[in-house]
Amino acid sequence: MRTVIVGASSGLGRCLAIGLGKRGASVALLARRREKLEDAAREAGTDAIAIGCDVTDEAGCREAISEAAGRLGGIDALVYATGIGPLARLTELDAATWRNAFDTNVIGASLVTAAALPHLEASRGTAAYLTSVSASETPPWPGLGAYIVSKAALNKLVDAWRNEHPTVGFTRVIVGECAGGEGDAMTGLSAGWDPELASALFPTWVGRQYMTGDLMDVDDLIRAVETVLRCGASAGIPSIIVAPRKVSST
Numbered sequence: 001m002r003t004v005i006v007g008a009s010s011g012l013g014r015c016l017a018i019g020l021g022k023r024g025a026s027v028a029l030l031a032r033r034r035e036k037l038e039d040a041a042r043e044a045g046t047d048a049i050a051i052g053c054d055v056t057d058e059a060g061c062r063e064a065i066s067e068a069a070g071r072l073g074g075i076d077a078l079v080y081a082t083g084i085g086p087l088a089r090l091t092e093l094d095a096a097t098w099r100n101a102f103d104t105n106v107i108g109a110s111l112v113t114a115a116a117l118p119h120l121e122a123s124r125g126t127a128a129y130l131t132s133v134s135a136s137e138t139p140p141w142p143g144l145g146a147y148i149v150s151k152a153a154l155n156k157l158v159d160a161w162r163n164e165h166p167t168v169g170f171t172r173v174i175v176g177e178c179a180g181g182e183g184d185a186m187t188g189l190s191a192g193w194d195p196e197l198a199s200a201l202f203p204t205w206v207g208r209q210y211m212t213g214d215l216m217d218v219d220d221l222i223r224a225v226e227t228v229l230r231c232g233a234s235a236g237i238p239s240i241i242v243a244p245r246k247v248s249s250t
């Protein structure tokens, strides 16, 4: 399975790239931080490749996907794990932060998909996009507006791609809380958060049971994503939820 993983330098994308590589997929790892990518590629297997890609750069997306397809000899599967989750109350969210969230979480996903589409059509392959329980299964978590609204848009984007291109599988992978692994494999999503604001919001997230402290095992995510990708377009799985527990909907 010739697989491109975008957002593979840290966290869940890195775990997926290494996990899929170890399970026999030929993987191309894409993200901006080259050193971390190369390090992850070494763990993913001897034929794994690292390619620099900033998803907010349209031409860069095309070049990176073209290089990945050339070096893998085609693309059977695409995983979009790229994501940023800025923490700010809605009154404090400036236009640049909104734009960056949409550029990274939504528009980048579409640009990468457009570049990969001819290869996915040729292989009747599958594309899977990591989205969040907070965008569909729970009410919006206070402080994560830009993240949640952009992930909700990503959910629709996946449906839009499926409706325009039915010969390719397009799947939303709705993820619950997951720490990832150790070191660079640990989630970096909260790395830039203001600790004071995070401490102020945390009791609300816990009190409303959006957060329970239960963490999903990253190996379960890897197995679930692998199943979706290996099923291919003919199975047509529109979405799966991989979460540690029943998520609160109140």
Ligand SMILES: NC(=O)c1ccc[n+]([C@@H]2O[C@H](COP(=O)([O-])OP(=O)(O)OC[C@H]3O[C@@H](n4cnc5c(N)ncnc54)[C@H](OP(=O)(O)O)[C@@H]3O)[C@@H](O)[C@H]2O)c1
Pocket (backbone or CB within 6 Å): 006, 007, 008, 009, 010, 011, 012, 013, 014, 030, 031, 032, 033, 034, 053, 054, 055, 056, 080, 081, 082, 083, 084, 104, 130, 131, 132, 133, 175, 176, 177, 178, 179, 180, 186, 187, 188, 189, 190
């Ligand atoms: N961890 C969780 O509990 C959880 C829960 C639900 C959903 N998710 C979703 O899972 C995905 C991975 O999250 P994570 O927790 O593993 O976060 P993470 O460790 O911060 O990983 C984010 C990845 O996105 C890449 N990225 C960010 N901006 C980029 C850009 N402009 N161009 C290319 N790559 C970019 C980063 O690489 P570079 O900085 O090197 O470019 C990194 O590889 C996200 O989509 C997130 O929404 C995570």
